[in-house]
Amino acid sequence: MIRAHTELLLSPPDANGRFGSFGGRFVPEVLFEALLGLEEAVRIALPDPGFRASYAQELTSFVGRPTALTHARQLSEAWGAEIWLKREDLAHTGAHKINNAVGQALLARRMGKTRVVAETGAGQHGVATAAACARIGLPCRVYMGAIDAARQSVNVQRMELFGAEVVCVHDGDATLRAAIDEALRAWAEEPSETFYLIGSAVGPHPYPWLVRELQSVIGHEARAALLAQAGALPDVAVACVGGGSNAIGLFHAFRDDASVDLVGVEAGGRGPGRDAASIGSGSPGVLHGAYSFLLQDNSGQVRETHSVSAGLDYPGVGPEHAALAASGRASYVSATDEEAIAALRECARLEGILPALESSHALAGARRLAHGNFRGKRILVNCSGRGDKDLDILRTECGA
């Protein structure tokens, strides 16, 4: 049975879309009315029994929820802690992204929008959006950085098979950030007709809130399953953080469980200056519509990022994570490319599960926690996606 969204509408941001001092709606005037319209639609749809029923129905029959919770016995033994994996890699299209894509596509249809635009980094959100739009019957265009399209060519092919138009963005850094720039521009051209289906808990209000609500199914399921299987809550819940949608989706169910630590793992890349750890190495600023942490130079120009994982290769982070970091409710660490790849290999060999490079950052973080303050403790890790898409990168990075 789906327990999704029994706690919908818990702690929305304030009327101006702020989580503490973070968030807001820093967009060109031409998009502002579209955001107001979306916010109103979200406020009405989320508590509406009809919308919730059709969303729950899609999560069950299309996405394949609830996803499993796996006790990783051999990793537990190897790392000296009790490791549990929330298996978002088993969701349709191979990652948690589909939870959000299906919800927003339903909302787009409900609002009478005639086309969907989206951005994608690793391609997982693009694939999820293309699949959801095919399912729901909406035309869809996905903007993808040219570098990402090259390193995730299989995902481009999948999107096209689902009928989406994939537009390669050669401007700027040619990764996720340039794709978002371009998707925002496309939205601004026809804001009345177009639904911008954003893929992470980033962007202007109400997106960070909407995406969190749609992804919170991860944490609610994991919490219930762990109570059922282990008879207890985790001591710590760990997730990777790029924009931060899988992490906020996991964290939210545990927000009021004071005994549960929340740890986000950012991309440490190849070390300081060649990373994508917005909270760890960044400072507050405004990018893509929200006031949050971002990687920038002294003049406020957004700097280039690096991560082996395309999905984490982004200079900003969702504003609610910035607020959770500022309040101390969650803490944020980073894992390097090398640590993530090592964790991926260990998980594959010991558990027969191939996690995505993104999720492998969470595993690398969990490994470090297990060797530190959480030795012998119960660690819940969100395995946010599967790693099939990363085989080419693994081959290039380490001659696998």
Add this chain to the structure above:
Amino acid sequence: MKTRTRTDELQRAFERARSEGRPACMPFVLAGHPGKARFPDVLGQVAAVADVVEIGLPFSDPVADGPALARAARAALAEGVSLNWLLEVLHARAHEAGAALVLMSYLNPLLAHGLDTAVRDLAEAGVAGLIVPDVPFEESGELAVCCARQDLALIPLVSPLTSAPRLARIGATERGFLYAVSRTGITGGQTLATDLDDYLTRVRAATKLPIACGFGIRSRAQVERIRLHADGFVVGTALIEAIERGDDPARFLSELRPETRS
């Protein structure tokens, strides 16, 4: 002797154009374009024929701008253009007469400089107004306070999609002018809104401030259409492209400028 304030400078620019029976000519130039070395000359040439010059500060993620301006911004950033560099250029030409100056910057470079400091430094460099395209009216509180303190006009934008109640609130702004975006979408488009006349009439009814219209303006014919409802026209992308072609910016602007009506 009455002290002339900075926002008066903008008002005078519009009054001068109106007294000459023409819309105010408001070119947009990008700081450091086409190259740091040539920018001061371009600014001088443009300021000599314009009423108000809008100077854009390049930003790495200009989401309201089309490909031409985004490319120009990247090139300027690669040369190391920053707010501090622009301030030096402006101080160096402070004695020169000419058009009133307005800065267009995305919010983040101003935040990085410190909002209060940025606004003060701009005022001291002779800038009369500030346009921040990613700060809609509802997010403008703190910036408005900083601007008021330095007597700098914070120029609000409206678009064809701005609702009547919001248009009324934004139109009640007391200083500077209202920037009416001529169309949905980003800078550098080819067309104006189909209901432009109706839209600008609504804007006029909502404000006592002069109205400047911009985005997608490329021809004398468009300027003739806009002047029926607006007090000034902004030319951005078309001017940037002309400069890149090697055209004389002053001549390009003169050709767009409609004949004086008496």
